[in-house]
Amino acid sequence: MSAHPCGEVGSLRVAPSILSADFGRLGACVAEVDAESDWLHVDVMDGHFVPNVSLGPPVVASLRRYSERFFDCHLMMSEPARYLEAFARAGADGCTVHVEVGAPDEAIERARALGLRVGLAANPDTPFGAVEPYLERIDLLLLMTVFPGFGGQSFMGEVMDKVALARAAIDERGLALDLEVDGGIDPETAPIAVAAGANVLVAGSAIFARPDPLAAARALRAAAR
Ligand code: DX5
Ligand code: ZN
Helix, strand or coil: CCCCCCCCCCCCEEEEEHHHCCHHHHHHHHHHCHHHCCEEEEEEEECCCCCCECCCHHHHHHHCCCCCCEEEEEEECCCHHHCHHHHHHHCCCEEEEEHHHCCCHHHHHHHHHCCCEEEEEECCCCCHHHHHHHHHHCCEEEEECCCCCCCCCCCCHHHHHHHHHHHHHHHHHCCCCEEEEECCCCCCCHHHHHHHCCCEEEECHHHHCCCCHHHHHHHHHHHHC
């Protein structure tokens, strides 16, 4: 198990999502954007919670040899608690589970016991009230700006009201909580998400589908500042 620093809670972070990288040369893709990666976002899909499959713990373990960054694992899975230990052993630093899969208490406690940073995610149509009771017990709130399952979808601006609500609650309560957005984030939408209160920006296609991924990550960061 690893413990790579997540950085200062609440500070701006760019998290390239490897979902849009070339899976045949993932290590090289990750190394290529390293200088502009605060975290690495690893999308895990089980073909059940979302209609797509991606990768699992063996890929995380392999990638660990290519990157010292904080591995932010987004578990789009129906039964995340069953797999947390495998991800922790593989080298995940943080694991985020979806609130829609049911009472997330078990997953939160298990992730905590494994020494992982704990995230809770909500789909675009899940109200803030569904995650609000857990804010004191997690390290990261992920508010999806697309319906999960695929890269390259369009940013849903209507989620920004929820991001603003979450930011207000975090600040009012003085919580050490990162607020992450994921889906359709690019140099045009990143400033909108940051203005609403997000501080962790996940981007897949806006980085790895570009001819120069490192320059694209740099451009995203510059646009968000
Ligand atoms: C979608 C994933 C995202 C995805 C984002 O289900 O959770 O992390 O990689 O891709 P883009 O940035 O292309 O919308
Ligand atoms: Zn994701």
